[in-house]
Amino acid sequence: MKILLVEDDVKTQKFISKGLKELGHRVVTADNGQDGLFLALEEEFDAMILDRMLPKLEGIHILKTIKNSKKELPVLMLSALGEVAHRVEGLNLGADDYLVKPFSFTELVARLEAIARRGAMAADETMLILGDLQLNLLSRQVKRAGKDIELQSREFQLLEYLMRHKNQVVTRTMLLENVWDYHFDPQTNVIDVHISRLRGKIDKGFNSELIHTVRGAGYIMKLDGT
Template sequence: MADPELALGAIRALIIEDDPVMAQHISGLLQPLGITPDLVAEGVQGLKAAARGYNLLIIDRMLPGLDGLDIVARLRALEIETPVLIVSALGRASNTVEGLERGADDYISKPFSDDEFQARVRALLRRARREPSPDILLVEDLEIRIKARTVHRSGQYLALSPKEFELLSCLAEHAGSVVPRVLLLERVWNLRFDPQTNVVDVHVSRLRSKLDEGFTTRLIHNARGEGYILQARPVD
């Protein structure tokens, strides 16, 4: 039975994966969500197929013919903004950062749980549907206007510093997924990873207090040892 959250018309996904067992497994995870998958096992053919108007692209990191991240980069250069989920056996934080920086919307490491994979797919499709324009990021009751550099929660204006705004925007771009500290350092402060600095944690703490004060759900959460995630959760 199709997922009711996604049942708003035909949804097509392209799986670019050279491992036939993994490709069939991913296909089997998409079908219960009401998503029709197509399979391609080679990078160059995958790039050609990806330009055909799919709702979602699921791309293996290491492919014959053309690397998965090169596929993403070429699609973005062509201004093809189809949501991309990278699936890879390379699971270090630096691999995730590289994938996101090259244009992927999310990155999941093998082996992964079926529930997590499906949750990430649903999140990507919801995000793609609810964004009214590239200038506005919406996460639950949070509205971020990029050009105006304003933030509202449930209609209430929140006064943020420039760094807090950039930090929140980065988290919102990947809402529902863990954003590594190293990526936040590079995107917001233009710094390479420094294990001695706590600048990210300090700014997240200040930002969290501004976002959550007076609300029954918290938005920013710590993923211990990894980074932070923007996601609505009830206050304990």
């Protein structure tokens, strides 16, 4: 992916850009708002990482300008933990995702990949498929190797999100935000229990596992051995 990183803090910029390059992405950086907005409008990128507090031009202003232009550029906003309402404001103004510092690099990458691929995914898909697992979004039926699987409503939503982001690492906070629609920090890993229940229905009794745990990061849905 080609990623635009607009961040004025030199250390954070280096840390993110180095990490992304190691994963094989191309990174273009800007350390102020003006250059950032210019690059965002002039060049083509797969995603943009935008800091909220920037010299010369505020991140929120850049976000508004990009979202008002015809450009389809997924934006991941970063901010220092400040006022409670900032996140809501960012998302309302069209940020595709919002991450509060300090964050782990895995969280950043997972979210970046999720928003970058959202555009590539057809919105009117009716069938999600991974190997022998089929998820029918219309009839809400789930089948693995031809066998019907009964899922509760939340389990279905959870599986749908994982399937939509197959081959991508999905973090626990991403699941809480997107499946449960709450932004909060659980004291214990409540998500793990939900995943293990889902595993019991999707993977148990079949010869290969589809839901994998990524240590220190979250989960990934993929075919075994890929």
